[in-house]
Structures are given as C-alpha cells and as structure tokens.
Amino acid sequence: MSTKYQVVANAIRERIENGTYKIDELIPDQNALAQEFHVNRLTVKKALDGLAAEGLIYKQSGLGTYVRGKIPFITPHDVSVNDFGGAFHHFGEEHIQSKVISFDVELPDERIQKNLSIKHIDPVYNITRLRIVDGKPTVLEHTYMPVRLVPDLEREHVDTSIYTYINETLGLKFGGAFRKFSAFGASGDDIKYLEVEEGSPILEVEQLVWLSNGKMIEYSTSRNPGNLRSYTALNVNNF
Amino acid sequence: MSTKYQVVANAIRERIENGTYKIDELIPDQNALAQEFHVNRLTVKKALDGLAAEGLIYKQSGLGTYVRGKIPFITPHDVSVNDFGGAFHHFGEEHIQSKVISFDVELPDERIQKNLSIKHIDPVYNITRLRIVDGKPTVLEHTYMPVRLVPDLEREHVDTSIYTYINETLGLKFGGAFRKFSAFGASGDDIKYLEVEEGSPILEVEQLVWLSNGKMIEYSTSRNPGNLRSYTALNVNNF
DNA sequence: GAGTGGTCTAGACCACTCT
DNA sequence: GAGTGGTCTAGACCACTCA
Numbered sequence: 001m002s003t004k005y006q007v008v009a010n011a012i013r014e015r016i017e018n019g020t021y022k023i024d025e026l027i028p029d030q031n032a033l034a035q036e037f038h039v040n041r042l043t044v045k046k047a048l049d050g051l052a053a054e055g056l057i058y059k060q061s062g063l064g065t066y067v068r069g070k071i072p073f074i075t076p077h078d079v080s081v082n083d084f085g086g087a088f089h090h091f092g093e094e095h096i097q098s099k100v101i102s103f104d105v106e107l108p109d110e111r112i113q114k115n116l117s118i119k120h121i122d123p124v125y126n127i128t129r130l131r132i133v134d135g136k137p138t139v140l141e142h143t144y145m146p147v148r149l150v151p152d153l154e155r156e157h158v159d160t161s162i163y164t165y166i167n168e169t170l171g172l173k174f175g176g177a178f179r180k181f182s183a184f185g186a187s188g189d190d191i192k193y194l195e196v197e198e199g200s201p202i203l204e205v206e207q208l209v210w211l212s213n214g215k216m217i218e219y220s221t222s223r224n225p226g227n228l229r230s231y232t233a234l235n236v237n238n239f
Numbered sequence: 240m241s242t243k244y245q246v247v248a249n250a251i252r253e254r255i256e257n258g259t260y261k262i263d264e265l266i267p268d269q270n271a272l273a274q275e276f277h278v279n280r281l282t283v284k285k286a287l288d289g290l291a292a293e294g295l296i297y298k299q300s301g302l303g304t305y306v307r308g309k310i311p312f313i314t315p316h317d318v319s320v321n322d323f324g325g326a327f328h329h330f331g332e333e334h335i336q337s338k339v340i341s342f343d344v345e346l347p348d349e350r351i352q353k354n355l356s357i358k359h360i361d362p363v364y365n366i367t368r369l370r371i372v373d374g375k376p377t378v379l380e381h382t383y384m385p386v387r388l389v390p391d392l393e394r395e396h397v398d399t400s401i402y403t404y405i406n407e408t409l410g411l412k413f414g415g416a417f418r419k420f421s422a423f424g425a426s427g428d429d430i431k432y433l434e435v436e437e438g439s440p441i442l443e444v445e446q447l448v449w450l451s452n453g454k455m456i457e458y459s460t461s462r463n464p465g466n467l468r469s470y471t472a473l474n475v476n477n478f
Numbered sequence: 479g480a481g482t483g484g485t486c487t488a489g490a491c492c493a494c495t496c497t
Numbered sequence: 498g499a500g501t502g503g504t505c506t507a508g509a510c511c512a513c514t515c516a
Contacts, residue, residue: 003484003485003486004485004486005485005486029500029501029502030501030502031500031501039486039487040486040487040488041487041488041502042485042486042487042488043485043486043487045502045503046485046486048502050477055415055417058414058415058449058451058453059501059502059503060451060452060453060494060495060501060502061493061494061495061501061502061503062493062494062495062496062500062501062502063494063495063496063500063501063502064500064501064502065501065502066453068453069356071417071447072350072353072354072447073354073419073445073447074417074419078419081472081474082474084474084476111311114311115311115312117308173476174476175297175475175476176294176297176473176474176475176476177473177474177476178294178310178313178471178472178473178474179471179472179473179474180312180313180317180469180470180471180472181420181442181469181470181471181472182442182465182469183422183423183440183441183442183463183465184422184440184465185439185440185465199438199439199440200424200438201422201423201424201438201440201441201465202422202440203420203421203422203442206312208310208311208312210297212297212299212476213299214297214299214305214307224422226421226422226423226424226440230419230420230421231419231420232417232418232419232420233320233417233418233419233420233472234415234416234417234418235320235321235323235415235416235417235418236414236415237323237412237413237414237415237416237451238289242503242504242505243504243505244504244505268481268482268483269482269483270481270482278505278506279505279506279507280483280506280507281504281505281506281507282504282505282506284483284484285504285505287483298482298483298484299482299483299513299514300482300483300484300512300513300514301481301482301483301512301513301514301515302481302482302483302513302514302515303481303482303483304482304483
C-alpha cells in the first residue's frame with residue numbers, strides 16, 4: 001500500500017468497481033493519469049500492468065486501455081488460484097469451521113523431502129483437517145510443513161488459520177505456488193469425512209507453496225467433492 | 240524475439256537450461272548483466288521479472304537472484320495452464336489425432352452469447368472433437384467460436400489445429416484465458432467416446448479465451464478421464 | 479558499509495491504430 | 498498526422514541483507 005504504483009492501481013481499481021470507468025470503455029490515457037496523480041508515466045504503466053495481470057483491464061497499443069467485463073461463469077463458491085488468502089480468508093470467519101483430524105510432528109519420507117527440499121532429519125508437521133463451510137463438509141486437507149520454518153505452531157492456529165499465523169505472527173510472505181488439478185473417485189477418508197459415496201467424483205488439488213525467500217513452506221493435497229467446489233485460474237499472455 | 244529484454248531473458252533462460260547457472264545458486268547481479276548485454280539495468284530487471292513469472296528464478300532484495308529447482312510432482316502428461324499452445328502443440332503432431340464428432344455453424348443461445356459477448360444474430364461454430372493421444376481417447380472437447388472472428392474455418396483446420404490457423408493464418412494473438420476446473424462423474428458422451436464407465440471421475444476444464452484486442456474468441460469445455468490427465472498452474476505473488 | 483534488488487523520474491524513440 | 502501504449506536510457510534514491 002506504500003509504493004506510488006500501488007496507490008495509483010488501487011485508485012483505478014476503485015474507479016472501476018464504483019463505475020466511474022465503465023465496462024468496455026476506455027479509461028484516460030497514461031499521460032493524463034500521470035498528470036492527475038502527479039507521477040511519471042512509467043509509474044502509471046506499472047500500475048496498469050498489475051491491473052491487466054489481474055484481468056481487470058486490457059490494453060491495446062495505439063488505441064488505449066479498456067475495462068474488461070466480468071467473466072460470466074464464475075460463482076461465489078469457486079476458489080481463485082490467483083490469490084493467497086487461504087480457506088479461512090476466502091470463506092470468512094463466520095462460515096468456515098475446521099475439524100482437526102490429526103496434528104503430528106514426524107520425520108519426512110522421501111516424497112516429502114523432495115517436495116519441501118529438506119533432509120530426512122528435518123521434522124515436519126503432518127496435519128489433516130476437514131473444512132466445514134456453512135455446516136457442510138467441503139474440503140479434506142492434508143498438509144506438510146517444515147517445523148524449522150513454522151516454529152511453535154499451536155493447536156489454536158491449526159483450528160483457525162495457519163496462514164494468518166505465518167503471515168501476521170511470523171511475518172513471512174508467500175512467494176508463489178504450484179498446483180496440480182486432478183479428478184479421482186472417492187475412497188477411504190473421503191467417504192468417511194466428506195460424506196460422499198465410494199467412487200463419486202473428487203477434485204484434488206496438489207499444492208506446493210514457497211515463501212518470498214524461495215524456501216518451500218507447504219506441500220498439501222486438498223480433496224473436494226465434485227459438486228461442492230471448483231477452482232478458477234486467470235492467465236494473461238505477454239510475449 | 241525482437242525486444243532487448245526478450246533477448247536478455249532468452250539468453251539467461253538458455254544458461255539456466257544448459258547448467259551455466261545452477262539450481263539454488265545466485266546468478267550475476269543486475270548491474271553485471273546490464274554491462275554484459277550492453278543494456279540498461281531496468282531492461283535486465285524486466286527480463287528477470289519475466290523469468291520470475293515463469294517460475295524459473297526468484298529474487299530476494301538485498302541478496303540476489305537465484306535459480307529455482309524443478310517442481311517434483313510434474314509429469315509429462317500434465318498440461319500447463321500457463322501456456323497457449325493448444326493440444327496439438329503440446330502433444331506433438333506425431334502423437335495426437337483428432338476425431339471430429341460434429342462441426343456446425345449455428346446461432347448462439349443465451350449462455351453462449353453471454354460468454355462470448357456477442358448478439359443472438361452472430362453465428363458461432365459449434366465443434367465437438369475427440370482428441371486421441373497415442374491411440375488412447377484422452378479429451379472430449381466442446382468448442383464455440385464466433386464465425387466473425389474466425390472466418391473461413393475449414394474442416395482441415397478442425398482436423399488438426401484450430402490454434403495454428405488462428406495464430407499463423409489469421410495472424411491473431413491470444414490475450415489471455417480464464418479457466419475453471421471441476422470434477423464430474425462420467426455420463427452420456429463421456430462414456431461413448433472416452434471409453435469410461437458411468438460415474439467414473441472426469442476432470443472438466445471450462446475455458447474462455449480472448450484475443451489481445453480483448454475480443455472473446457473461444458468458449459469451450461474439455462473433459463478428461465481422471466486417470467489420464469491433470470492440469471498444472473503456477474502462480475507468483477507480487478504485492 | 480558495501481552490495482543487492484525495488485522504485486521513480488524525465489526524456490526519448492518506436493510501433494501501432496484511427497482519421 | 499495525431500494519439501495511443503511499449504520500450505529503453507541514465508541517473509537517483511530507497512529498503513533490505515550480510516559481514
């Protein structure tokens with residue numbers, strides 16, 4: 001919130017949301033915006049690049065910058081791959097409830113060592129949680145995190161939001177994530193906890209998250225009953 | 240391939256791939272690279288920003304720029320959401336075969352009108368294709384495209400690669416895509432064409448693609464048997 | 479304190495689109 | 498030709514990390 005280009009980006013985002021800049025219409029050109037905000041044109045461009053990456057606007061060299069309309073097939077149930085809030089933040093405190101099925105510390109097997117780039121002597125948390133949204137079992141999460149990077153993780157954090165603990169208490173920043181989407185038939189724990197029938201479709205997200213310093217902090221799988229949740233992803237081309 | 244930052248980015252990408260810059264090690268700093276390539280430091284920074292967005296490197300202010308290691312759980316079967324090649328390009332001409340199930344021109348219903356941002360009088364192609372990879376039915380694609388944007392689409396293009404026709408013959412560029420991943424149980428056409436059993440898990444990708452001029456060019460759904468294909472997505476955080 | 483990447487400026491030229 | 502966004506430069510200052 002402190003850099004100039006973020007201030008400019010937020011101001012423009014606000015104008016798009018409140019309708020000052022209308023869908024499919026041109027917004028003022030970069031020079032005009034630079035004058036208005038008393039910044040250099042490059043600073044405006046950087047702000048617009050960010051909004052374009054979010055999908056809010058699109059630019060055409062020689063013409064100008066347009067506001068993009070909403071994507072029709074997004075619903076509030078869908079989870080965007082493009083933000084890092086975590087489930088707690090997405091659904092809101094009032095709607096989400098977590099049932100901790102297991103919360104252990106153990107030494108990692110070879111697969112976990114590889115994914116988290118750690119040695120066999122580095123302990124990891126092994127956490128299984130059932131996320132209940134508005135009373136409905138919605139996600140079964142299986143999470144591994146290196147103890148070294150997330151010291152003193154308490155039951156209390158696991159009950160609510162581990163991401164809040166990592167971001168706000170430890171002051172760590174996420175650098176990025178890699179995700180893999182697959183479809184499976186429900187088995188074992190899915191049937192037990194998600195209250196679905198054997199073989200019914202499950203959307204699995206396998207996920208590797210790293211910090212801004214490049215260290216791997218989380219390897220997890222999330223299993224969602226097919227009818228309850230979808231994931232969305234936005235991609236903008238720049239070549 | 241023509242701008243300076245692309246030249247620099249490609250040179251650095253090459254050095255990472257051929258091992259000149261090693262995994263988890265620092266690459267030369269921005270000033271050194273700027274000197275070497277005879278460009279300004281900002282140009283180097285822009286090149287590095289691009290490589291960081293691709294996930295190849297990560298930067299830490301105050302320390303330097305590191306080469307990121309490979310993500311362990313990617314397999315060659317997985318399709319990356321982060322590129323725009325199309326199925327034909329991904330699998331290679333030798334491995335992929337397309338069976339055109341239907342190829343019609345019709346007037347769009349309300350759902351298609353909304354997704355493609357067109358009127359009811361604008362005709363669309365309605366194409367159903369079965370993609371066969373190495374002899375195995377792998378994807379059932381259902382595609383809508385506005386006739387106005389893709390004139391003179393011939394059976395020949397549908398048999399091979401529509402993307403090649405759009406990019407190379409029509410000279411159009413993709414601007415971005417929005418995708419939604421869901422899990423379903425196989426039904427109707429899935430059973431018939433993908434040779435799977437009723438109710439077996441299907442990974443569906445619903446997709447909206449637009450051109451660099453902002454116009455919607457494709458609305459499609461792709462259905463993959465759960466055991467055959469996964470999708471991967473990379474996200475880098477910048478706030 | 480030295481070195482790193484991040485931000486910002488003023489000014490320039492280019493490629494592109496429309497009239 | 499006028500106006501748009503894209504690229505590039507030279508130079509400056511900042512925040513951050515490590516010794």
